[in-house]
Amino acid sequence: MEEVFDVKEVAEYLHCSQSTIRKLLKNNQIPSFRVAYRVFFKKSLIDLWINNQCFRNCEVIKNE
Numbered sequence: 259m260e261e262v263f264d265v266k267e268v269a270e271y272l273h274c275s276q277s278t279i280r281k282l283l284k285n286n287q288i289p290s291f292r293v294a295y296r297v298f299f300k301k302s303l304i305d306l307w308i309n310n311q312c313f314r315n316c317e318v319i320k321n322e
Contacts (some may be wrong), residue, residue, distance in 0.1 A: 261301040268299045272308075 268288075269276045282288040291304040 262300045263301060265297055268304060
């Protein structure tokens, strides 16, 4: 079964605050899904998202 995080767990995994996660959610900047009123994050999608963020940052540095 795939590992799934809630807001608190994904904040711990990413070493940031829960409010940062909520801001990312509000702006649709982090992959998530809802079950009723609760928000969850698939670890595999979070890992891909992290890699994509790193790739984008590297591209910006190369183009400067």
